[in-house]
Amino acid sequence: MASSSSSPEEQYGNEATDNYETTCWGCGLRVMLPSCASVFKCGWCGAITDHNKKKHDEKCFGWRVLRDRCFLSVVMVFMFFVILGGVWAIYPVVFSVSLLWGIFHSIITTILSIATISFFSLAAFRCAGTPPNILWGSYPTVGKGDLDNYRFCHYCLKPKSPRAHHCRSCGKCILDMDHHCPFIGNCVGAANHYSFICFIISAVLSTNYVSIMAVYSSWHMWPPLSHTLGRLKGITGRDVAWRIMNEIFIAFLRSALFLSSRGLLLLYLFIASFSLQIGLSVLLWQQLSLIYEGKTYLSNLSSQEDNEEEEEEEEKKDCQNLVRFFGLQYSVSRFLSIFHVTRKRHDT
Ligand SMILES: [Zn+2]
Ligand SMILES: [Zn+2]
Ligand SMILES: [Zn+2]
Incomplete structure (x- = not known):
């Protein structure tokens, strides 16, 4: 050079x-x-x-690297905690219901865990895109x-x-820098954007599955509410609905005191995975909308500053952008050509 x-x-x-x-x-x-x-x-x-x-001062570079490594470690520890904690707390319940259900749950858990960890590793440890x-x-x-x-x-x-x-x-x-993500300790750019989106999709699916399974398992092992619920029959007069809700809530809290460590972990898994899936779903929606519009997060910010450019970008909105991004174009055209050939054979 x-x-x-x-x-x-x-x-x-x-x-x-x-x-x-x-x-x-x-x-x-x-x-x-x-x-x-x-x-x-x-x-x-x-x-x-x-x-x-x-040129800006580069004094904070060391701090940024340290921050990224801390976030990355927290995310990795959390992922392994959810997987191992989920196995410890949910497996005994699922296998006690039926063996077939247990095997099905094991297959789903393995697929989701491998997909999430693989896409996370590709997004975090791969160079985001060298010009x-x-x-x-x-x-x-x-x-x-x-x-x-x-x-x-x-x-x-x-x-x-x-x-x-x-x-x-x-x-x-x-x-093609989209943004710098401290949670993967890396930029999201041309080389790892696909892995990043696939990581979010598998993380959303996994957190959904964990929260559903946490509710299912808790339902099976929650201490009985029957002694308090029996008192509900005696409630009459005004504000019945409010008093019933109150009794159920108090009964729920009282029985939670008798929860085992497994039950408490399930409660934590549900709260953590449910709140995480809301945040990740919003991020996924924002990312897919930008891909649909043919933009990155940074190019979207710069086009907002320049209205003329935005009008030009308006024409680029297309579902083909999403098809191209996920590399489906080849598979779709191949499927269509096979469909076309089969139809021709049927016609002749
Ligand atoms: Zn020149
Ligand atoms: Zn540079
Ligand atoms: Zn970066």
């Missing part, structure tokens, strides 16, 4: 009263600009030079329009493609 001998920031000087001479970081050609123009696009290579962009390397810095090497809309990344000290963003938590440029 060709690079300029001095740093681009050193080349931006020579300011005059009306016009000033500066150098395009992309191709190295010198240009005269009016003093008010701090951002310009090179007529030859198409690279954008922005003199307003200042392509490109020649830059000197005129004969860089052809016309080679760096169209490229900007210079002051952190990585190399060109940043129009679809790339620099992540200050990861310390590098990420292609």
Whole structure:
């Protein structure tokens, strides 16, 4: 890769009263600009030079890495806790009901656990997307329009493609960056967006299943409410409904005192998985809507600032975006061609 001998920031000087001479970081050609123009696009290579962009302080980088590692550890511990806790608390109940039900539950649990852990590992430990390397810095090497809309990344000290963003938590440029997710300790970009969405889908399915099974198992092992419920028959007069609800609630709390450690764990699993599935479902809905619109979270933020761009983006809304994202296009077209061939055979 060709690079300029001095740093681009050193080349931006020579300011005059009306016009000033500066150098395009992309191709190295010198240009005269009016003093008010701090951002310009090179007529030859198409690279954008922005003199307003200042490099931010990188003091917090260590803290961000530490924060990401803490979140990542908490998420991993929580996942193993739900899987092992669920096995310990739910399995005895399910197997006591019937062997067939127990085997079916084991198969579902294994599939959901393997899917969630695999997609989580792919999203968290895979590079989120490296922008392509490109020649830059000197005129004969860089052809016309080679760096169209490229900007210079002051952190990585190399060109940043129009679809790339620099992540200050990861310390590098990420292609098609959606957002930096501290819970996976990684950016969500071109290379791991699919794994991230699949992780959320399997996490939503798993938390749904855990909360349903926690309620089912609790129902089987909850201490009896019968002695209190017998008193409900004697309630008459005004506010009957309210008094019945009150009695049931008190009976529920009183019997909870006699819950075993298994029962308490089931209660915790239900509360944790239920609240988690609400948050994850909202995130999944937001992510799928953005994919449908053909945007990433960051490109959506920038298009909101620019209304004209938003109108252009409006046309891109299509279910094909979702089909393309999940790689279903090939399978769908293959299925359609098989269907077409079979129909032809039937017709002849
Ligand atoms: Zn240039
Ligand atoms: Zn960068
Ligand atoms: Zn990042």
